[in-house]
Amino acid sequence: MSLVIHQEEAAPILSGLAELRELPEWFRDRQRAAWKQFESLPNPTRKDQTWRFSNVGLLDLAKFKVGGTLTEEERDAILERSRGLDEVAGRMVFAGDQLIERDVISDQLKKRGVIFQSLERAMVEHADLFRKHFMSQPATLGSARFAALHQALVSSGTFLYVPHGVEIELPVEIFHWLNGENASVFPHLLLVTDELAKVTVIEHFCSLDPQSPGFACGVNDLVAGPGAKVTYVCAQNWAENVVALQMNTTTVDHDASAMSLNLHIGSRYSRFESLSRLSGEGGRSDLLAVAVAKHQQEFDARTLQDHISPHTASDLLYKNALDDRARTIFGGLIRVEPHAHFTDAYQKVRNLLLSDDAEANSMPGLEILADNVRCTHGATSGQIDEDELFYLHARGIPTKIAQRLIVTGFLDEAIQRLNHPAISSHLQRLIEEKFAA
Amino acid sequence: MKELNIENLRIAVDGQEIVRGLTLRVPRGEVHALMGPNGSGKSTLAKVLAGHPDYHVTAGKVLMDGENLLELEPDERARRGLFMAFQYPSEIPGVTIANFLRAAMQSRLPEGEELEATDYYAKLYEKIELLGMDRSFTSRAVNEGFSGGEKKRTEILQLAMLEPKYAVLDETDSGLDIDALKTVAHGVNSLRGPDLGILLITHYQRLLNYIIPDHVHVMVAGRIVRSGRKELALELEERGYDWARDGAIEPAFR
Numbered sequence: 141m142s143l144v145i146h147q148e149e150a151a152p153i154l155s156g157l158a159e160l161r162e163l164p165e166w167f168r169d170r171q172r173a174a175w176k177q178f179e180s181l182p183n184p185t186r187k188d189q190t191w192r193f194s195n196v197g198l199l200d201l202a203k204f205k206v207g208g209t210l211t212e213e214e215r216d217a218i219l220e221r222s223r224g225l226d227e228v229a230g231r232m233v234f235a236g237d238q239l240i241e242r243d244v245i246s247d248q249l250k251k252r253g254v255i256f257q258s259l260e261r262a263m264v265e266h267a268d269l270f271r272k273h274f275m276s277q278p279a280t281l282g283s284a285r286f287a288a289l290h291q292a293l294v295s296s297g298t299f300l301y302v303p304h305g306v307e308i309e310l311p312v313e314i315f316h317w318l319n320g321e322n323a324s325v326f327p328h329l330l331l332v333t334d335e336l337a338k339v340t341v342i343e344h345f346c347s348l349d350p351q352s353p354g355f356a357c358g359v360n361d362l363v364a365g366p367g368a369k370v371t372y373v374c375a376q377n378w379a380e381n382v383v384a385l386q387m388n389t390t391t392v393d394h395d396a397s398a399m400s401l402n403l404h405i406g407s408r409y410s411r412f413e414s415l416s417r418l419s420g421e422g423g424r425s426d427l428l429a430v431a432v433a434k435h436q437q438e439f440d441a442r443t444l445q446d447h448i449s450p451h452t453a454s455d456l457l458y459k460n461a462l463d464d465r466a467r468t469i470f471g472g473l474i475r476v477e478p479h480a481h482f483t484d485a486y487q488k489v490r491n492l493l494l495s496d497d498a499e500a501n502s503m504p505g506l507e508i509l510a511d512n513v514r515c516t517h518g519a520t521s522g523q524i525d526e527d528e529l530f531y532l533h534a535r536g537i538p539t540k541i542a543q544r545l546i547v548t549g550f551l552d553e554a555i556q557r558l559n560h561p562a563i564s565s566h567l568q569r570l571i572e573e574k575f576a577a
Numbered sequence: 578m579k580e581l582n583i584e585n586l587r588i589a590v591d592g593q594e595i596v597r598g599l600t601l602r603v604p605r606g607e608v609h610a611l612m613g614p615n616g617s618g619k620s621t622l623a624k625v626l627a628g629h630p631d632y633h634v635t636a637g638k639v640l641m642d643g644e645n646l647l648e649l650e651p652d653e654r655a656r657r658g659l660f661m662a663f664q665y666p667s668e669i670p671g672v673t674i675a676n677f678l679r680a681a682m683q684s685r686l687p688e689g690e691e692l693e694a695t696d697y698y699a700k701l702y703e704k705i706e707l708l709g710m711d712r713s714f715t716s717r718a719v720n721e722g723f724s725g726g727e728k729k730r731t732e733i734l735q736l737a738m739l740e741p742k743y744a745v746l747d748e749t750d751s752g753l754d755i756d757a758l759k760t761v762a763h764g765v766n767s768l769r770g771p772d773l774g775i776l777l778i779t780h781y782q783r784l785l786n787y788i789i790p791d792h793v794h795v796m797v798a799g800r801i802v803r804s805g806r807k808e809l810a811l812e813l814e815e816r817g818y819d820w821a822r823d824g825a826i827e828p829a830f831r
């Protein structure tokens with residue numbers, strides 16, 4: 141076996157920071173500070189409101205390692221399987237936080253000022269932009285400790301900048317692969333759009349080996365400039381032994397709109413924190429999530445729709461299908477800050493329970509400090525409607541396929557809101573594959 | 578033997594008997610109309626034929642081409658050639674008509690055999706046209722937000738696609754405007770033939786002007802009280818159900 145990528149030897153996460161990384165010194169300083177912060181913050185417990193119902197026992201990091209090597213065979217297998225959309229504007233593939241393939245964006249987009257490069261290059265070549273936006277918001281939804289860990293250990297990721305008025309029609313695609321027993325990754329996406337820019341990004345999270353335990357701790361910073369349109373899709377398909385945390389912050393400037401969709405297929409435990417900051421008048425944010433939870437999987441979603449400016453809108457739709465002994469948690473707050481008059485904020489969570497042992501926990505919340513606000517929120521759980529099932533039976537469709545159709549149809553409401561047929565059909569395919577497995 | 582044979586059927590819901598000794602034979606190739614007042618048990622009969630789990634058959638039997646229908650699961654009955662057009666079709670959110678019918682047709686193929694997509698769509702569009710519907714319908718979720726008339730057309734579209742041996746149409750005419758009624762009747766008539774037996778449940782003589790039945794049965798309080806040729810429907814319209822009930826000496830058939 142030949143090694144194509146040499147990293148520092150795999151070492152336990154908790155053994156401390158390696159000093160070999162080739163990153164700018166100012167960034168290394170930040171990482172050292174972040175590591176100290178990580179060490180000083182306590183592990184979450186269920187008594188913390190932000191970790192209520194969470195299986196915090198799974199967050200023991202002792203067995204996980206950073207670094208490691210990738211063989212040529214593994215690299216080939218990963219590239220072979222990095223199949224997402226048919227047509228993309230640009231593409232990056234990371235394995236174990238190493239960039240192993242990059243399809244650059246067109247010269248035309250480059251000429252117009254689009255920057256699509258690895259995080260470590262952006263730190264050097266676009267230090268000002270990078271420093272202004274990189275993890276500029278504190279993690280407030282519970283995972284401050286893990287955000288600090290991420291900052292300390294992040295070694296690569298994607299930087300995408302779309303300048304004034306540039307619209308990238310095709311999606312930009314990013315793969316993150318976990319490889320090896322107890323491996324860990326710290327995926328990062330920093331997406332900055334300027335005024336009236338438009339872009340769609342899809343990130344795929346996958347494991348090379350479907351059995352290997354692993355750990356993923358990612359951060360996304362999405363910045364929608366004035367009037368910009370940003371769509372972000374996350375297709376989480378880690379192996380079923382993986383523990384994953386992802387912290388997403390979206391900042392929506394005036395008249396901008398952001399849409400995000402998180403699909404949860406894989407992992408043992410996956411926590412997704414979504415903070416949507418509506419900081420400019422007329423901004424809009426759509427937060428979508430679709431989860432297919434089976435076996436012992438646990439999906440833990442925490443959201444904040446933070447209305448800072450007046451005339452802002454947010455709309456959250458989370459749909460979970462739960463089978464076997466799977467669990468989902470939704471903790472979501474709509475906060476309308478004192479000056480954010482004329483806000484429209486919606487939050488809807490729907491759980492479809494396919495088994496008596498599945499458990500869906502929902503904790504919606506409202507905090508309204510402004511006037512003239514329209515808010516609705518609600519979370520419901522139900523089972524497959526017997527009459528619907530009979531209708532499909534009466535057409536000759538056997539129970540298993542009928543259930544699958546009803547479940548995919550149930551989830552489709554959120555997927556269709558993306559209004560992007562190519563991405564929708566990719567997500568539908570992932571869902572189908574999970575049912576077929 | 579090529580018939581749907583219902584013999585002395587009794588059906589109870591929540592301990593109450595709704596169908597009370599019903600006997601009826603629908604041979605393949607014939608159209609039988611079933612008429613009767615509200616609550617007489619017509620839909621209950623239809624649902625039991627299709628295998629709805631809420632209803633209990635307490636006595637009697639149903640044979641489809643000699644095979645005991647009642648011991649088959651609902652999906653198995655459908656695959657063997659029974660179709661029911663629902664009086665109140667369910668909405669299936671997020672499942673398009675195209676995907677739904679595809680799954681239904683796929684389920685009729687032997688294991689390992691894949692439905693041919695081009696043939697499937699060709700057939701689907703042909704039937705869509707037959708029923709005067711727009712192709713865009715096929716990408717809408719089944720019955721979701723459909724008007725009453727659109728739901729009924731969609732039932733007949735499914736009938737046309739699935740080509741059953743026996744079809745029970747439960748008030749497919751109700752809620753249709755006159756043009757839609759003609760289109761649906763045209764659709765049903767074009768499916769008529771020696772291989773299909775139809776049980777047509779309706780309240781209105783009007784439908785029978787367009788789909789001319791071979792036989793008409795009148796059902797009152799869970800039983801067939803009169804049977805006759807198509808003229809019976811006209812007579813019934815003139816004289817009403819009291820006449821039908823009073824005149825009945827014993828549950829008749831044919």
Ligand SMILES: Nc1ncnc2c1ncn2[C@@H]1O[C@H](COP(=O)(O)OP(=O)(O)OP(=O)(O)O)[C@@H](O)[C@H]1O
Nearest residue numbers: 590591595613614615616617618619620621622631
């Ligand atoms: N699931 C059920 N639970 C309780 N009662 C029922 C149920 N289904 C039917 N019934 C009762 O059985 C009787 C017959 O109902 P059914 O729907 O079969 O009548 P119908 O002849 O189809 O009437 P209509 O012409 O109004 O459609 C009614 O009194 C109805 O309330």
Ligand SMILES: [Mg+2]
Nearest residue numbers: 619620621664
């Ligand atoms: Mg009825």
